[in-house]
Amino acid sequence: LSKPSQVGSGQKLGSRNLIDETSDIEDLLKEEEDYKEEKNDPTETSVTEDNEEDDDTREELGGLFRVTQPDRECKHKADSLDCSRFLVEAPHDWDLEEVMNSIRDCFVTGKWEDDK
Amino acid sequence: MATQAHSLSYAGCNFLRQRLVLSTLSGRPVKIRKIRARDDNPGLRDFEASFIRLLDKITNGSRIEINQTGTTLYYQPGLLYGGSVEHDCSVLRGIGYYLESLLCLAPFMKHPLKIVLRGVTNDQVDPSVDVLKATALPLLKQFGIDGESFELKIVRRGMPPGGGGEVVFSCPVRKVLKPIQLTDPGKIKRIRGMAYSVRVSPQMANRIVDSARSILNKFIPDIYIYTDHMKGVNSGKSPGFGLSLVAETISGTFLSAELASNPQGQGAAVLPEDLGRNCARLLLEEIYRGGCVDSTNQSLALLLMTLGQQDVSKVLLGPLSPYTIEFLRHLKSFFQIMFKIETKPCGEELKGGDKVLMTCVGIGFSNLSKTLK
Numbered sequence: 001l002s003k004p005s006q007v008g009s010g011q012k013l014g015s016r017n018l019i020d021e022t023s024d025i026e027d028l029l030k031e032e033e034d035y036k037e038e039k040n041d042p043t044e045t046s047v048t049e050d051n052e053e054d055d056d057t058r059e060e061l062g063g064l065f066r067v068t069q070p071d072r073e074c075k076h077k078a079d080s081l082d083c084s085r086f087l088v089e090a091p092h093d094w095d096l097e098e099v100m101n102s103i104r105d106c107f108v109t110g111k112w113e114d115d116k
Numbered sequence: 117m118a119t120q121a122h123s124l125s126y127a128g129c130n131f132l133r134q135r136l137v138l139s140t141l142s143g144r145p146v147k148i149r150k151i152r153a154r155d156d157n158p159g160l161r162d163f164e165a166s167f168i169r170l171l172d173k174i175t176n177g178s179r180i181e182i183n184q185t186g187t188t189l190y191y192q193p194g195l196l197y198g199g200s201v202e203h204d205c206s207v208l209r210g211i212g213y214y215l216e217s218l219l220c221l222a223p224f225m226k227h228p229l230k231i232v233l234r235g236v237t238n239d240q241v242d243p244s245v246d247v248l249k250a251t252a253l254p255l256l257k258q259f260g261i262d263g264e265s266f267e268l269k270i271v272r273r274g275m276p277p278g279g280g281g282e283v284v285f286s287c288p289v290r291k292v293l294k295p296i297q298l299t300d301p302g303k304i305k306r307i308r309g310m311a312y313s314v315r316v317s318p319q320m321a322n323r324i325v326d327s328a329r330s331i332l333n334k335f336i337p338d339i340y341i342y343t344d345h346m347k348g349v350n351s352g353k354s355p356g357f358g359l360s361l362v363a364e365t366i367s368g369t370f371l372s373a374e375l376a377s378n379p380q381g382q383g384a385a386v387l388p389e390d391l392g393r394n395c396a397r398l399l400l401e402e403i404y405r406g407g408c409v410d411s412t413n414q415s416l417a418l419l420l421m422t423l424g425q426q427d428v429s430k431v432l433l434g435p436l437s438p439y440t441i442e443f444l445r446h447l448k449s450f451f452q453i454m455f456k457i458e459t460k461p462c463g464e465e466l467k468g469g470d471k472v473l474m475t476c477v478g479i480g481f482s483n484l485s486k487t488l489k
Contacts, residue, residue: 078128079152083241084216086411086437088401100334103403105466107336108303108366 123147123190124449131442132164133217134415136171136191138450140178140221141423141481145192152187159186163206163213170203170214174221174229195485198225198289205235207279210242215268215285219252220419222287223261226485230265230286237273237281238312238358240376243412245270245283246310250362251370252413258368259420260294261287273314273346276379278353289486293420295427295478298408302367307332307399309341309362311392315355318345320388324359327392332361332399354380359392361399371410373398404468405434415443422453424478432460433472451479 092099104110123145126135129152139146152158160168160182168189172178177194205214211233222229238244249268256266265286274281309328311321321343332339341359346352358376365371375395377386402410409417414433418440421429436444447453456475462468 078130078150079155080130081241082130082132083213084412084415084437084439085241085243086405086414086435086439088398091397091401092404094331094397094400101466103335103400103466103468106304106403106406106468108305109336110303110466112303 121145123192125149129160129164131439131446133167133213134439134443134446136168136193137217137220138419138446139191140171140175140193140196141224142450143193144450145190148189148191150187151189160189161206161208163208166204166206167214167217170205170218173201173203174198174218174225174231176226196221196225197485198222198227198229200230202232203234205233205279207236207274207276210236210239210276211245211281211283212239212242212248215245215248215283216243216252216416218285219248219256219287219416222285223256223259223290223293223420224423224481224483224485225287225289228265228286228288230284232282232284234279234282235274236276236279237270237283237352238356238374238376239276239379244358244360244374244376245281246312246360247362247372247374247412250308250360251372251410252416254368254370255409255413255417256287256420258294258296258298259290259424261290263288272350272352273312273344274352275314275354275356275358275376277381280352280354289483291483291486293424293478293481295424295429296417296421296431297429298369298417298431299473300367301369301406301408301432302365304336304363304371304403305366306338306340307336307361307363309339309359310344311341311357311359312344312346313357314346314351316357318343320357321345323388324357324392324395327389328359328361328396331393331396335400356380357388357391359395361395363399363403367408369408369410371399371402371406372412373402402434406468407434407471408432411435411437411440414440418443418447418455418474418476421474421476422447422451422479423481426478426480428475428477430473430475433474435469436472453479 094100121144125147127150135146135148151160168180172180174197175194176197179192181190205211214233253268265288267286269284271284272280272282311324313320325341325343328341329339356377360372360374363371373395375391375398377391405411408431411434414437417431421431444455453476458473460471460473462470
């Protein structure tokens with residue numbers, strides 16, 4: 001079950017693939033050629049000389065090259081299924097009395113607050 | 117548009133619908149690059165192309181450009197027009213996939229939208245039409261979208277892979293939305309459900325009902341699960357069955373859960389008893405998460421709060437879904453709005469898990485294209 005605290009840490013990941021720009025439609029295709037492949041396939045590790053990226057997950061090779069280790073989660077997220085359903089990742093065992101009691105007061109049959 | 121607004125740029129096919137919906141509402145063009153660029157089968161899929169065609173049908177003056185491989189999409193939104201529309205949805209996704217976005221856009225049309233959607237009414241991926249009817253419509257009513265013409269009707273049921281279902285959705289237009297204050301979900305007074313079966317024995321639905329009741333009866337006696345067995349042309353092209361459950365509280369909150377059988381020819385056969393029990397457990401999970409809006413409709417509620425009058429709106433939610441978290445980021449980039457997010461720990465109370473209180477001031481969006489009568 002995802003805790004609200006994850007909201008903050010996840011926010012950094014997503015903002016990376018958002019670029020505000022003022023481009024025209026005409027150079028739609030032209031820009032595509034200029035567009036650099038920043039994140040490569042997660043299965044391969046490539047060597048690049050680009051030092052401008054502020055990716056934390058990189059090591060230096062001989063003080064000259066940097067090994068990119070693209071963020072797997074980010075890459076996976078960009079092209080995954082567009083679905084609004086919130087799947088249950090760690091289901092409770094609803095046969096246990098203790099688990100059943102954890103939602104007991106959500107029902108009219110449960111305990112009511114004094115002021116109601 | 118005379119002056120072109122700054123366009124926003126994204127990468128990847130995920131969250132395509134929310135990007136296009138927010139683009140349409142805000143008037144800001146979007147460019148989406150690298151759509152499955154590294155896939156063996158790159159570019160937009162049929163169901164996404166169908167979604168873009170649907171957007172084109174309900175708007176006037178939209179400009180859509182897609183490159184040759186389908187990996188880049190440029191969308192400059194037109195005006196929301198509405199009116200009577202028909203659309204054949206792709207059977208790769210449920211009608212819910214399309215309907216979710218229509219629910220976001222319909223209140224802001226020039227003319228009230230009345231749309232016939234054909235395709236898959238119930239599948240394992242998207243919220244079914246039954247669940248949206250039972251949860252999203254009451255939610256829209258909280259914002260003042262109401263009236264006789266507000267309805268979602270299932271004419272034919274269609275299961276994957278064949279589809280063949282048909283629904284009619286009509287929605288009135290509003291100039292402004294009411295702010296909401298939903299901070300107390302209230303206690304659950306009853307559970308309703310719909311067990312459906314098409315092109316299989318009608319007995320399947322009865323077997324689902326019995327098994328789901330056996331679990332839910334431990335919590336509350338007021339349970340009624342309708343059985344729906346559509347016949348002939350109304351049963352679509354593929355066999356299947358499933359269950360949707362909705363828990364209703366005394367203050368009008370609806371929490372839902374659903375399950376559908378595996379599509380014909382895919383995966384092992386599912387026993388109706390197992391499906392009923394598992395669906396009941398999913399509803400208990402949803403009740404554990406809790407909040408005033410169920411997890412599938414979180415983003416719809418947050419959108420309508422954003423677009424409300426310039427007044428404070430509050431809503432108590434369960435844990436935010438990944439889809440909602442991304443939606444909040446998108447709301448920030450399209451409407452420069454940020455929500456105040458406060459966690460409400462569950463403490464000693466027997467009311468499920470931690471909750472989140474979301475607060476914002478609406479941007480005072482008003483539907484200028486609505487015609488005055």
